[in-house]
Amino acid sequence: MATLIDIRDVSKTYTRGKQKVEVLHHIDLQVAEGDFLALMGPSGSGKTTLLNLIGGLDVPTGGSITVGDKRIDQLGAGALARWRASNVGFIFQFYNLMPMLTAQRNVELPLLLTKLSAAQRKRNAGIALKLVGLEERVTHKPSELSGGQQQRVAIARAIVSDPTLLVCDEPTGDLDRESAEDVLGLLRTLNREHGKTIVMVTHDPKAAEYADHVLHLDKGMLVEQATV
Amino acid sequence: MKYLHLIWAALFRRKTRTILTIVSIVAAFLLFGMLDSVRTAFETGSTSAVGARRLVTSSRYSIIQPLPQALQNRIAAIPGVRKVGYANWFGGIYQDPKNFVFSYAISPEYLDLYPEIELAPAQRKAFDATRTGAVVGRTLAKRYGWKIGDKIPLQSTIFPQKNGDKTWPMDIVGIFDVSKDAANGLDQALFFHWTYFNEANAYGQGTVGWYIDELSDPSQADQVANRIDALSANSPNETKTQTEQAFQASFAKQIGNIGLIVVGIMGAVFFTLVLLAGNTMAQAVRERTSELAVLKTIGFSRGSVLMMVLAEAVLLLVLGGLIGLGIAAALGPLVTKGSGGLVNLPSLGLSTWMTGMALMIVIGLLVGVLPALRGMRLNIVDALAGR
Numbered sequence: 225m226a227t228l229i230d231i232r233d234v235s236k237t238y239t240r241g242k243q244k245v246e247v248l249h250h251i252d253l254q255v256a257e258g259d260f261l262a263l264m265g266p267s268g269s270g271k272t273t274l275l276n277l278i279g280g281l282d283v284p285t286g287g288s289i290t291v292g293d294k295r296i297d298q299l300g301a302g303a304l305a306r307w308r309a310s311n312v313g314f315i316f317q318f319y320n321l322m323p324m325l326t327a328q329r330n331v332e333l334p335l336l337l338t339k340l341s342a343a344q345r346k347r348n349a350g351i352a353l354k355l356v357g358l359e360e361r362v363t364h365k366p367s368e369l370s371g372g373q374q375q376r377v378a379i380a381r382a383i384v385s386d387p388t389l390l391v392c393d394e395p396t397g398d399l400d401r402e403s404a405e406d407v408l409g410l411l412r413t414l415n416r417e418h419g420k421t422i423v424m425v426t427h428d429p430k431a432a433e434y435a436d437h438v439l440h441l442d443k444g445m446l447v448e449q450a451t452v
Numbered sequence: 453m454k455y456l457h458l459i460w461a462a463l464f465r466r467k468t469r470t471i472l473t474i475v476s477i478v479a480a481f482l483l484f485g486m487l488d489s490v491r492t493a494f495e496t497g498s499t500s501a502v503g504a505r506r507l508v509t510s511s512r513y514s515i516i517q518p519l520p521q522a523l524q525n526r527i528a529a530i531p532g533v534r535k536v537g538y539a540n541w542f543g544g545i546y547q548d549p550k551n552f553v554f555s556y557a558i559s560p561e562y563l564d565l566y567p568e569i570e571l572a573p574a575q576r577k578a579f580d581a582t583r584t585g586a587v588v589g590r591t592l593a594k595r596y597g598w599k600i601g602d603k604i605p606l607q608s609t610i611f612p613q614k615n616g617d618k619t620w621p622m623d624i625v626g627i628f629d630v631s632k633d634a635a636n637g638l639d640q641a642l643f644f645h646w647t648y649f650n651e652a653n654a655y656g657q658g659t660v661g662w663y664i665d666e667l668s669d670p671s672q673a674d675q676v677a678n679r680i681d682a683l684s685a686n687s688p689n690e691t692k693t694q695t696e697q698a699f700q701a702s703f704a705k706q707i708g709n710i711g712l713i714v715v716g717i718m719g720a721v722f723f724t725l726v727l728l729a730g731n732t733m734a735q736a737v738r739e740r741t742s743e744l745a746v747l748k749t750i751g752f753s754r755g756s757v758l759m760m761v762l763a764e765a766v767l768l769l770v771l772g773g774l775i776g777l778g779i780a781a782a783l784g785p786l787v788t789k790g791s792g793g794l795v796n797l798p799s800l801g802l803s804t805w806m807t808g809m810a811l812m813i814v815i816g817l818l819v820g821v822l823p824a825l826r827g828m829r830l831n832i833v834d835a836l837a838g839r
């Protein structure tokens with residue numbers, strides 16, 4: 225299968241005051257289209273940093289990152305924002321929904337950046353919520369939903385503009401086992417049936433079992449493990 | 453516009469705090485609305501007299517300085533002047549010092565100079581024939597229950613009679629109505645004879661407060677005004693002839709420079725408002741750091757985050773400001789009516805609304821700019837990690 229993400233010799237250095245800390249060291253990584261990749265590793269090993277680079281939230285200090293046919297490490301802030309809007313869906317540990325908005329309005333957020341009419345936005349948000357099994361909860365606010373349900377709203381928000389890539393940073397880190405399995409099952413469906421390429425950071429070996437591949441990151445370097 | 457629900461939701465994320473802030477904005481703009489309409493009411497009246505049907509001639513130096521009555525015939529002789537009357541401020545009170553009565557001692561021509569005063573011919577006749585006669589506006593008569601034939605003891609806060617008594621007995625001989633185009637407060641006035649006032653008055657014999665000059669050609673008002681003032685140039689009684697509005701404005705200036713007072717008070721109020729609303733906005737944005745980071749993650753540009761926060765601040769100000777001005781607009785006529793017209797709050801003029809709107813937007817931008825820049829510059833990765 226074609227390569228979707230091509231990371232070559234990527235380093236990331238953070239400067240804090242006078243101190244320079246290299247968090248990622250010369251990473252090489254290719255992710256095929258349609259892959260479901262889990263990133264594991266000890267705390268502070270650079271998982272979130274790598275994920276943020278893949279999702280175009282940050283730019284590397286050295287090396288190149290190509291997603292699809294785009295060199296995203298060379299994009300400016302504005303172009304990168306537009307690229308994210310149409311190519312990546314983000315799922316975080318703490319859901320990060322807007323507390324004042326209903327589930328439907330939360331899911332609609334990415335569509336505000338498109339040319340869709342209000343009615344089309346509403347319709348597409350409805351479809352996404354149905355896909356995550358929350359068609360009954362469209363008018364609920366985050367505070368009226370369980371953690372698992374909130375995370376499913378966040379997944380609906382991530383997929384509503386139909387991106388090719390989903391990046392998830394510990395999506396089940398704050399959920400009980402049952403909700404976690406719901407969410408992971410949903411991610412697997414999105415991967416298998418809707419062709420989404422998924423990169424997921426997790427601490428949980430059980431969660432990693434849902435992925436096609438698992439990579440370990442240690443002190444900013446990749447250590448490949450046998451395919452699960 | 454499609455972001456409006458987002459901005460609205462952000463604004464009311466902390467309901468209590470936002471409502472409290474709005475209440476203080478309402479209070480500030482209510483005050484602004486009332487003060488500014490008072491200011492505009494006092495300050496209208498252009499410096500040019502062109503177009504005026506009547507002019508007022510008073511002392512150049514101070515409107516409380518009297519003029520000789522002998523000036524009447526000399527003004528009347530000026531080409532372009534059709535008729536001249538005069539009046540003197542009396543400073544009347546009725547029974548109690550707080551029952552203020554707008555009362556004037558007037559010359560015989562005075563009522564003819566004011567066609568807006570509608571007095572029945574029979575009552576006019578009675579007035580001319582009664583030395584201690586007085587005619588009063590209908591609103592004033594209603595307030596104290598005066599009827600034709602009543603004898604009232606009007607006191608003056610300024611002028612005693614020759615025997616030292618400050619009470620001036622008067623006979624109500626007429627009650628007048630006023631036409632629609634009459635100046636505010638005319639229907640609360642009391643008029644009596646200057647001759648009575650002059651004969652019995654302990655001071656200032658033969659003097660008048662001001663002259664009313666009726667013109668034959670309003671387009672010549674400026675020239676006629678200059679000719680009148682030339683009469684007494686370089687005399688101890690130099691005059692200043694101006695329109696009635698300008699005269700009223702200079703009357704008000706006795707109290708102080710209204711414009712300056714309004715600017716001073718509102719400057720202090722709005723300064724406090726900027727600090728208060730600025731604090732609300734700064735807090736609101738700080739609390740929403742991770743939400744703003746999510747918007748940026750999703751692909752909202754730096755510019756749109758900036759605009760959203762600015763719009764939120766402007767919306768906050770416009771919401772409170774419009775309510776405040778709305779209350780001021782409703783309150784003016786209400787107070788005027790409730791006080792029987794004694795307190796005359798003019799209704800809000802277009803200029804007050806426009807200035808108010810401009811202030812709302814400017815203060816909104818001022819209050820929003822720092823939080824908006826902060827939101828715009830927010831680093832996604834740091835904000836998401838809670839750094």
Ligand SMILES: Nc1ncnc2c1ncn2[C@@H]1O[C@H](COP(=O)(O)OP(=O)(O)OP(=O)(O)O)[C@@H](O)[C@H]1O
Pocket residue numbers: 238239240245247265266267268269270271272273274833834
């Ligand atoms: N913006 C930053 N400035 C300075 N140091 C940073 C920054 N972001 C990350 N780091 C450092 O880089 C290292 C890797 O951070 P990262 O968040 O990628 O780790 P992680 O593997 O996701 O850890 P965890 O499992 O705890 O989430 C850490 O030592 C962290 O302190």
Ligand SMILES: [Mg+2]
Pocket residue numbers: 271272273393
């Ligand atoms: Mg992490």
